[in-house]
Amino acid sequence: MKLxxxxxxxxxxxxxxxxxxxxxxxxxxxxxLDWLKRRGPGFAxxxxxxxxxxxxxxxxxxxxxxxxxxxxxxxxxxxVTGG
Amino acid sequence: xxxxxxxDFDVGAEIERLSRGxxxxxxxxxxxxxxxxxxxxEQIGAMTLEHYPGMTExxxxxxxxEARQRWPLEDALxxxxxxxxxxxxxIVLVITAAAHRQAAFEACEFLVDWLKTKxxxxxxxxxxxxxxxxxxxxxxxQATKRWVAE
Numbered sequence: 150m151k152l153x154x155x156x157x158x159x160x161x162x163x164x165x166x167x168x169x170x171x172x173x174x175x176x177x178x179x180x181x182l183d184w185l186k187r188r189g190p191g192f193a194x195x196x197x198x199x200x201x202x203x204x205x206x207x208x209x210x211x212x213x214x215x216x217x218x219x220x221x222x223x224x225x226x227x228x229v230t231g232g
Numbered sequence: 233x234x235x236x237x238x239x240d241f242d243v244g245a246e247i248e249r250l251s252r253g254x255x256x257x258x259x260x261x262x263x264x265x266x267x268x269x270x271x272x273x274e275q276i277g278a279m280t281l282e283h284y285p286g287m288t289e290x291x292x293x294x295x296x297x298e299a300r301q302r303w304p305l306e307d308a309l310x311x312x313x314x315x316x317x318x319x320x321x322x323i324v325l326v327i328t329a330a331a332h333r334q335a336a337f338e339a340c341e342f343l344v345d346w347l348k349t350k351x352x353x354x355x356x357x358x359x360x361x362x363x364x365x366x367x368x369x370x371x372x373x374q375a376t377k378r379w380v381a382e
């Protein structure tokens with residue numbers, strides 16, 4: 150699974166992207182966020198407030214209960230500020 | 233048509249290209265977003281626009297398709313820049329062309345509202361007190377929601 154981080158989430162986590170094995174028992178976006186939070190202080194800090202984290206799976210916005218599978222591209226980022 | 237690019241754009245040339253030889257067009261509306269020189273009482277030295285390559289193009293194309301479905305447009309164009317931009321520089325261009333002005337005005341406003349709240353761009357401002365990520369504004373969400381209520 151490919152993970153992408155943008156804007157201040159990337160700055161806090163310290164990397165822009167990585168490839169990880171889908172952990173056993175992680176089947177939804179929400180479960181993935183819970184797993185990521187436990188990976189280190191940068192992750193915990195970046196993901197502390199889930200209300201300011203947006204998630205896209207395969208470049209489509211999804212809710213927390215969206216299923217994820219091996220091979221997905223999962224992007225985490227703050228609310229967008231374009232225009 | 234949508235474009236995501238680092239380079240600047242020429243508004244007049246884009247309008248000309250979009251409308252030349254199109255007798256069905258009776259009205260053209262354009263919106264140009266530029267970098268402000270100050271925000272929240274602080275001076276802005278420059279801002280860097282980050283985006284999600286691939287998803288940005290996909291989202292902008294979806295937003296354009298939605299506008300074309302809602303209004304009888306002859307054509308539409310969205311250009312959004314990324315990278316480091318200084319105050320006064322152009323960020324975004326939206327052009328809508330229709331037989332009559334109302335569709336062009338409404339569709340242009342719709343496109344700008346939607347790309348502000350949907351397109352995956354983030355702004356990092358350079359201020360005298362250091363770099364600062366621009367936060368999403370509730371007023372932008374409200375502006376987008378009014379199109380849903382209709």
